[in-house]
Amino acid sequence: MKTVSVIMMLALLIPVACNQTENKNTEDESFDAKLLQNRKEVALLYHQLDAENIDAILTEGFTGHGENGHTWNAADHRSYTSSETYKKDSIYRIVSEGDIVCTMFVREMDYMGERLKIPGMHFKKFEGEKISELWEYWDFDYRRLDEE
Numbered sequence: 001m002k003t004v005s006v007i008m009m010l011a012l013l014i015p016v017a018c019n020q021t022e023n024k025n026t027e028d029e030s031f032d033a034k035l036l037q038n039r040k041e042v043a044l045l046y047h048q049l050d051a052e053n054i055d056a057i058l059t060e061g062f063t064g065h066g067e068n069g070h071t072w073n074a075a076d077h078r079s080y081t082s083s084e085t086y087k088k089d090s091i092y093r094i095v096s097e098g099d100i101v102c103t104m105f106v107r108e109m110d111y112m113g114e115r116l117k118i119p120g121m122h123f124k125k126f127e128g129e130k131i132s133e134l135w136e137y138w139d140f141d142y143r144r145l146d147e148e
Helices: 001-046 051-057 074-082
Strands: 058-065 087-097 100-111 113-129 130-138
Touching: 001 051, 001 087, 001 100, 001 113, 001 130, 051 058, 051 074, 051 130, 058 074
Parallel strands: 058 130
Antiparallel strands: 087 100, 100 113, 113 130
16 A cells, blocks of 8 residues: 555656756756856947946956967956057857857957958856956958958
8 A cells, every 4th residue: 555655646746846847947048048148248248348348247357368378357458448549349250158158250450550450259258247268369361441
């Protein structure tokens, strides 16, 4: 009799437990989708190159990594975005997976008296909804805008 009672209880509880697992997975997936979307929006804010956004988008311990060992922190980035030199990013691809958002873009900027257009790619690592690290790569085989 005990065996029958245990089997009946299991038969009743298993569907309930499975249903709770399905609901939890659905909630996790919607949370993950929302978090990924928020991270993409933060990545887009980064590319506005506006010093006013820095505290909202970068962690206190933010570190940027350039090609040749160059690194920078949030204060360095604030200085760069605050300068009067013309610069504008145009993003043409953004992909997110887990805690990484990748952006491919073209930076248009004035450099040594020339207006340049340089394709770049960033891999931004997130802690929560802020960028904690960034890896930056450039294609320096650029063309002047007036050559197009």
